[in-house]
Amino acid sequence: MTTTVPFGLAEQTEIRAYTDFAAGSPTHLREALGIATLRVGPALALVIRADPSRFFNRVGGFRPDEPITPDTVARVCDFYREQGVPQGSFMIAPSMLPPDWAATAEKLNLTEGNRLVKLGLDIEAAAPAADGTRPLDPGLRVGPVGPDEAEEWATVMMTTFGLTGPGLIDMAAACVGRPDWRQFAVRDGARIIAVGSVFVNGVCADMFGGATLPEGRGRGAQSALLAARVAAARSAGCRWLVAETGAEGPGEHNSSLHNMLRTGFQPLYERTTWLWRE
Structure with missing residues (x-):
């Protein structure tokens, strides 16, 4: 294969x-x-x-x-x-x-x-890049999201992306616990500061909605969420993971792109x- x-x-x-x-x-x-x-x-x-x-x-x-x-x-x-x-x-x-x-x-x-850059990861064959990923800061923890946290989880994701129209946060919250979805969060104490999901489509899964609040950035949250989602896709029997993020122009730096490259994702193509x- x-x-x-x-x-x-x-x-x-x-x-x-x-x-x-x-x-x-x-x-x-x-x-x-x-x-x-x-x-x-x-x-x-x-x-x-x-x-x-x-x-x-x-x-x-x-x-x-x-x-x-x-x-x-x-x-x-x-x-x-x-x-x-x-x-x-x-x-x-x-x-x-x-x-x-x-x-x-x-x-x-x-x-x-x-x-956008389309990226892929062969879960069976790929390993994280040699320089590794940033460890999660002490005091932070990553784990799955339960129904009682759905609204807070959805609020962090949608407000970070500026998707705050009436009803959109409720739409996102309704996704928590749905079949084929796995939602994760990084918590600072009891508060969610970063989120991410993975959607399972048979042998392939999609990284979806990775978002971090400003006060949570640079603390290893997205790297921890990427690792948790790779593990979830592997447990679901997936062979591949895909993701997309903004392509870098001259002089630009996309932290999400580099986090995924360090996790082992490889660019497939750039898509207009x-x-x-x-």
């Missing part, structure tokens, strides 16, 4: 994490937030109409064995339009972009957005986010 996660599986695992995170919410939250999904071939599109950040409006999960056609892209654009959102994103690995992508993007008014706007 290849030691590199198949790109199609990596993309499918990512979008399934996002869609389950939102669309797996209780009915009253889905209705209040205007959560909707659409399957287009192998891909999944997600919309949260009440999210002012537009972060969750995305489509992904394309596979190399099912080429992306202009009709497929147009169907997703129509879905965004029908849902009444002003912006949506296309997440497509560069190797899966069709030869006529530039013409399709121009016709449907798609423009380049931010760039393509933005549709009404």
Whole structure:
């Protein structure tokens, strides 16, 4: 078996994490937030109409064995339009972009957005880099999150990312304890200062929502959460782990990226986010 996660599986695992995170919410939250999904071939599109950040409006999960056609892209654009959102994103690995992508993007008014690094970890074969990871500061502890901590855990994650629209924290809290999810937190005494999740998709798992409060940064929290999530994925029988984070431009330093590299993740590719706007 290849030691590199198949790109199609990596993309499918990512979008399934996002869609389950939102669309797996209780009915009253889905209705209040205007959560909707659409399957287009192998891909999944997600919309949260009440999210002012537009972060969750995305489509992904394309596979190399099912080429992306202009009709497929147009169907997703129509879905965004029908849902009444002003912006949506296309997440497509560069190797899966069709030869006529530039013409399709121009016709449907798609423009380049931010760039992300897609990373993969072979749980069976990989080991942490030689320089290791920062140890957790004394007094801090890492462990799973229980239902009684769901709201605090969700508040730390969503506020750190600036996703504080009405109902979004409740949506995140509803994910705690759901099948295929494992949530972890670093605590300073009784207070949660950093969080992270892992979503299990068969033999592949997705690192999701790693976030640290300002007072918790530089204390080994994210390294501890990465290690806990790798162990959880291994216990769940996963072969691979995938993650994504912002690509570094000239003179930039992304601490999340370097934490994952020290944990043993390897870059798979850089992916441009393509933005549709009404």
